[in-house]
Amino acid sequence: GYRQLERSRRGLEGAPEWPALRALLPAVHGLDVLDLGCGFGWFCRWAHAQGARTVVGLDLSENMLTRARELTAPGTVSYRRADLEEVALPAGGFDLVYSSLALHYLEHLPELLDRVYAALRPGGQLVFSVEHPIFTAPRRPGWLQPDGHRTWPVDQYLLEGPRVTDWLAPGVVKQHRTVSTYLNLLITRGFTVRHLEEWGPTDAQVAAQPELAEERERPMFLLVAATR
Template sequence: MKQNKYDEDAFFQNYSKMERSVKGLDAAGEWHELQTLLPDLKDKRVLDLGCGFGWHCRYAREQQANSVIGIDLSEKMLQRARELTTDPQIEYRQMAVEDIHFEQNQFDVVVSSLALHYIEHLHDVYRKIHHCLVSGGTFVLSVEHPIFTARAEQDWHYGAQGEKLHWPVDHYHEEGQRIANFLNHDVVKYHRTMAAYLNELIRAGFVIEQMAESRPSLEMIEQVPGMSDENRRPMFLMMAAIKG
């Protein structure tokens, strides 16, 4: 199923108001960790899967990447990305992540940020990414953490006074579709265990190089109210893998 909530006017307007949508990578709580998983991008050919507003595409060029292709299913997301981009070495293409068909060895680095938990058949996407990467090329991805996606509610358990008591985890090993409320809209996501994410990468021919589980920086904890709660459970899982 290829879901395109971002072209719905109300959903897109809500998304556009998020802090990370307005201020970019510096407002993304996981960026300070995801950034460390990226290889040296100088002179690299980069593919961004689910590029959204193009923040990672522009960052890659700031790091002197040779060329960048960003793909996204949403016409509205790509329109905003093009409005924010003046670099001719960045190309944006409208397509679903599931539909990519690039040449063998076309890219040195593939990046996907918070897009793959919307994909039902992830093994097919991993296989296509492996195909288009050069030998030794790097695939860096972030997804919503399995602890976060296990329950469709994706919310804290609250006390009588509205205090956050704990983050409940249930039905963890029951992989599959979850209907979650995001930005006041029902959104289809797919829950996978930690083992499933790792094993599907390995089966596709990747070697896991590094992993990280999101936690806010000290700076964000000091500046953003309530951010310290993000230390109580990881919201995002990040991995760097090499084409073996």
């Protein structure tokens, strides 16, 4: 299950894309920070340690929030249970909205982005990761080896909508959206896209964890930085 994953057990250091995502963040010192889908609170604690003025972490799972609170020094992070499909956010309340691998589960992402835009102060930043559309698109998401080389079967790419997988738990529903949909949703709301990254491991990461090499064959994560 989720708790056993490297990224849950070891936190940010267990997430190979974290250095790339961190590089997209503004200096967090003094900022009011919101984490959408905070899980066990690894990013929230990091943001507090970086000197964030306030940190709010939202998650749907009360179990995760309970564990997050156990791991967090009292008074440093505000954890709240919220469904991102419909959560209300205070207008102009934040300088940085962050989300790691949560937004591709949302059916109502356009509406959330409306609220995120309103929740950011002018010049505020949205930095997030999602599963890459190349990763979420296929009917059968798994490597093929038709001629000895590993290759990833892309189909249904332009057919946006739910994808049901049995990862972590049977019947998990992701919402497949194209790269262009993610970007145009931001642009049409008034965001300026600052950077896009289709994550792949560095040479040093592959040397340390050779199994990461396959991530160069097709990107698993899409990282986006945008400014209000």
